[in-house]
Amino acid sequence: MGSRRNLSKKSAILDFIPYLVLTIVVVFLLFPVYWMVITSFKRPIDTTTPTLIPFVDFQPTLRTWTDIVFGFNFYQSVRALLNSVITATVSATLCVLIGGAAGYGLSRFRFEKWKNRDIASFVLAQRMMPPAVALVPLFIMMNYLRLIDTLIAIILIHTAFNLPFAVWILKDFFDEIPVEIEEAAMVDGCTRTDAFLKIALPLAAPGLVVSWIFCLAFSWNDLMVVLAMAYNKAVTLPWMIATGHSMRALEWWTISAYGTLAIVPPMILAALIQKYIVRGLTFGAVKG
Structure with missing residues (x-):
């Protein structure tokens, strides 16, 4: 029984490794995009600090988008x-x-x-x-x-x-x-x-x-x-x-x-x- 449990645990770990690697790769690829998107909604003063979560770490603003879409630019x-x-x-x-x-x-x-x-x-x-x-x-x-x-x-x-x-x-x-x-x-x-x-x-x-x-x-x-x-x-x-x-x-x-x-x-x-x-x-x- 013990050997079977060990084999099942090893099998579960081996099955989990590809998902773990895939998750790391996806996070690595998408994090710069996420950072860019949330930075576009930050106030200039908030871009100098590592804030990640809107409404928690910083207050989102449409100031930049308003300037680009409707304003001077x-x-x-x-x-x-x-x-x-x-x-x-x-x-x-x-x-x-x-x-x-x-x-x-x-x-x-x-x-x-x-x-x-x-x-x-x-x-x-x-x-x-x-x-x-x-x-x-x-x-x-x-x-x-x-x-x-x-x-x-x-x-x-x-x-x-x-x-x-x-x-x-x-x-x-x-x-x-x-x-x-x-x-x-x-x-x-x-x-x-x-x-x-x-x-x-x-x-x-x-x-x-x-x-x-x-x-x-x-x-x-x-x-x-x-x-x-x-x-x-x-x-x-x-x-x-x-x-x-x-x-x-x-x-x-x-x-x-x-x-x-x-x-x-x-x-x-x-x-x-x-x-x-x-x-x-x-x-x-x-x-x-």
Whole structure:
């Protein structure tokens, strides 16, 4: 009896360990978000002390949010939010459109002089290049084209930086689609373009959504390009977060409010299309 009890205790402990580790990881990941959210509701004097529980450790206030949404910073906040939405959405859409066509070409056609594998490796290598290396040439180019502090410049640069990722991941998705389906459609009279638009793209829809989400996230979170190319009209939320200070000191309450505002739209979007993200990430994972 004693040995059985010991075994049951050991089994219970072993079963409990994964939950304990998972809880620690979740707390570790979510605590900074919680701290940022509650800091946005603190008075400036409360941000200097480690207060964690609203209505217990400190009295929440809407002063910062009122200033951002209705007060002095209203115009800047709305403009930064709209700029973030426009640049992220348009650049992600361009990446999926161009990357889908390029990925399909690399998946379905065989090139002789420059092998498909070499082309794919070259495309991926562009994504590995640090963006800071190209900022000065890009600034000179955009200044010559009079595109500094415009959304067009940021959209073009984000598209150029994120396009290799879209091409690579969409090529893998098209590789998982049996080519016999398109061949059967072409036997029935479809052209190669029809097979691409009516057969391959619908089947690769989860991959398109995943690519679009990742490209949107990269563009939404970018600071370096916006900091170099924008100063007034084309600023985005990361720019507002990075410059959330006054002449006296960092305004942690303002930075936290802009940070909270920046994570809300992606969270809502991820919740709405969660099933497509899961399908896209697991597409082709099981073969048999």
